[in-house]
Amino acid sequence: MNVQWYPGHMAKAKRMMQENIKLIDVIIELVDARIPLSSKNPDIDALAGNKSRVLLLNKYDMADPKYNEMWKKYFEDKGFHTALINSKNGQGINQIKDIVYKACEAKIERDRRRGILNRPVRAMVVGIPNVGKSTFINSFVGKATAKTGNKPGVTKGKQWIRLSSKIELLDTPGILWPKFEDPAAGMRLAFIGSINDDIIQMTELSLELILFLSKYYPNALKDRYDILIPDNLESIKDGVGVLEQIATKRSCIMKGGEPDIDRAALILIDEFRNGRLGKVTLEFPE
Ligand code: G4P
Incomplete structure (x- = not known):
């Protein structure tokens, strides 16, 4: 629900x-x-x-x-x-x-x-x-x-x-109602699908997920989509390059030949929520 x-x-x-x-x-x-x-x-x-x-x-x-x-x-x-x-x-x-x-x-x-x-x-x-x-x-x-x-x-x-x-x-x-005040908590709730998707910008959410996974679980992305994740996190910038790679691998291509990152975003979020990227913990005890 x-x-x-x-x-x-x-x-x-x-x-x-x-x-x-x-x-x-x-x-x-x-x-x-x-x-x-x-x-x-x-x-x-x-x-x-x-x-x-x-x-x-x-x-x-x-x-x-x-x-x-x-x-x-x-x-x-x-x-x-x-x-x-x-x-x-x-x-x-x-x-x-x-x-x-x-x-x-x-x-x-x-x-x-x-x-x-x-x-x-x-x-x-x-x-x-x-x-x-x-x-x-x-x-x-x-x-x-x-x-x-x-x-x-x-x-x-x-x-x-x-x-x-x-x-x-x-x-x-x-x-019980979820946490509203803390945006980071809100984002994690959205990652796992506990917030109504209608109020979420999915491509932005997927980019946040890419930044998190690149930092803590780079192999989850590499293994699932057979893509390159640079070791230097700085060079990932906003994660769009990674999302474009996912789009290309999954044949999400727009008419002009550009990677369709919005479709790739939905695939990534869906597969993450279904556990296809492996066992991932999104926040860590102090
Ligand atoms: P709620 O009453 O708190 O709202 O949650 P609910 O029991 O409806 O469970 C929400 C989703 O979480 C369900 O999946 C349920 O199968 C899944 N789930 C509950 N406990 C576990 C668990 O320990 N491990 C895993 N992997 N999943 C769990 P769904 O996609 O909504 O339905 P379905 O695909 O299982 O039919």
Whole structure:
């Protein structure tokens, strides 16, 4: 899903989140392993208050393995219970129930001291559009589709999925708005396709991608398009020369014989988003 955000959307999403957070013990937050900071909602910490937190680095299959563990440690050091997952094929999903439960240990202990035993912890999945929330929920829930229905005393219409005797999950994920203020984050979100393409100038975006890849993953471009990437980054300038090479290799030629860089830009962005340029991480832990 690709949502274009307006202030009204954001206010509604925030209201829903505030309402739902009251009902749960633990927030399962999904970020994209290729851009863990840019895909992280800036306001979630304030909204989460003192709820237990699990942070899942989804789509780790598309991210550079060299950085995956570094990012995992980065978030662990910040106090999150964390895992690398691929919701699409289910890798890493088995461990999540234990992680969720562990994240709630303090709450379970508090309950126990108050004589409340065996109450399942309640969880909710949240994340920005396209990060993989629905795919994750399907994979996480698996065959445990028994819905517990509306609870007395709890907001009407909320469906809970019983995952085990210990965990219940709110069946609809919370949609968080992406980062708007930071242009660099916006660009990374656009690279992976999490911003509505209608509002993006694709050729400019592709040139930014070329500059990034030439610097950090030159072989990804060389291998995919069989083109030359100069070692001296200065000489790449704005990346148009590289895009022209891609256009020529992919037979994107205009009537007069000029390379059609606008068509080449679309090819590059599309292939990048589909993982054809290999496993690429777009931002790095400090
Ligand atoms: P959302 O609810 O957060 O908006 O995201 P959703 O689950 O719809 O997932 C968005 C896209 O990301 C889907 O692809 C989905 O298959 C893909 N996806 C989710 N998790 C992973 C993952 O861990 N690894 C990879 N590689 N992809 C993942 P799509 O192109 O929209 O649909 P489809 O081509 O899979 O049918």
